[in-house]
Amino acid sequence: MIPAAGTSAAAPAIARLSALAPLDDADLDLIVKAAANAQWLGRRNELVRHGEALTRPSLILSGWAARIRDLSDGRRQLLYLMLPGDLIGASACDDAVAATSVVAISEVTLCRLPRRSELACGAGLLKAYNASCALDESYLLAQITRLGRLNAHERIADLLLELHDRLALAGLAGGGRLPLPLTQEMIADMLGLTSVHVNRMLQQLRREGSITLAGGMVMIHDPAGLADLVEYRRATVC
């Protein structure tokens, strides 16, 4: 925990937050200290329960989680994926209540950060909270467009491109290469499809040479070309 931030378990999270807003030593110190007593959660565990009060923002240090909504007949929608460096409950409302459950998709470690009201006005971390919220919103909007107006092939390509960019922010992806710790069923629940169809579309993407899948990693061979094809638009940091 003590050594250089570059090698600590918080490195991806710090990379992302630094990319969102310039952080000074005090901010970094805050994060490193918080990361020192991180919390571990196994797959399928709930990080946040629907309706629960969000006392303090959480920072994902490693692993993936998802905001999720279940219907009584078994249908399930992954609303939003949360990646390392993502914040939960950093929105403007300090006394907010969780609008959805958040469950761990892989093993997750996370830590608690200060509430907005505990931060100095103008602190870099506060700016990072704001930027993170703005990005959250743009990813939600992207998800709506995916589900509403893209076909299965485009949905998958678009999602992969978004994940690549988001992970790249945390230094966890680059050059078209990204980890993908999702089952095809989870991808289906994210994209409003069935796992069977996701499987077929992934194969099509492979056959047409757009991607390679191996060992939980995806390689997007021509990110720019694919982005053009599905009209992917990169979210802008506010």
Next chain:
Amino acid sequence: MIPAAGTSAAAPAIARLSALAPLDDADLDLIVKAAANAQWLGRRNELVRHGEALTRPSLILSGWAARIRDLSDGRRQLLYLMLPGDLIGASACDDAVAATSVVAISEVTLCRLPRRSELACGAGLLKAYNASCALDESYLLAQITRLGRLNAHERIADLLLELHDRLALAGLAGGGRLPLPLTQEMIADMLGLTSVHVNRMLQQLRREGSITLAGGMVMIHDPAGLADLVEYRRATVC
């Protein structure tokens, strides 16, 4: 209470904001003054252009607008409907940039409100901003679930129920009755369907006695029953 607020053009907006957070006379005065120089926009006009800086929050006084995303091949997605009393750009980030265009769906009047930074810490209006942002988010999540996991019949019912509740907040709907100034094509673009299919589903809803459509008004005959059927969950004010 400001005298005659009940009859002013800002009445629905004030009703909604008051429902989100208790407003004192100073807050109400601010709104009424702002509403005094309202701005008028005709159908299809852009309230906000994509990428434009959001200098100050806008309050919709009357009419409907929508956040929208257009694809180059003509496909179009309505991301989010904005109703009287809704705020544009009230999020945490004062220096944010519009993530999407906002266009007027009907004739719209709106006014500018103070930025967050110009409001007293703890002001009722600031709380209303926060609550409004929280609601925005839960409506976005609801939209994702609709598009991802509900079929056409359920999507329409769910949307009508949401609109009813949202309009009721501003005193513009109640008892299952609400205005609906949308063409079927707009509903289609909102719900990721074609206008042809929206038409058929609306007829089915009428035939099965769920709704009545007349003169731009919808009557939902058994809101609770329908809500149960499509598993509609009312958004909670934070």
Next chain:
DNA sequence: CGCCCCCTTGAAGTGTGTCAAATCGGGTGG
């Protein structure tokens, strides 16, 4: 009257879902 926009209806096509079974691969225990 004629135009335009919106709603309505029908017939045919297709993308995606459903169901079911086979295969793969990684763990675990004997």
Next chain:
DNA sequence: CCACCCGATTTGACACACTTCAAGGGGGCG
């Protein structure tokens, strides 16, 4: 090291929700 198991992926045949294309009708309005 093998046997077994379980979850995940893969494949095929078929069904259906929704789209597409096309034509017609209604109502407001210049």
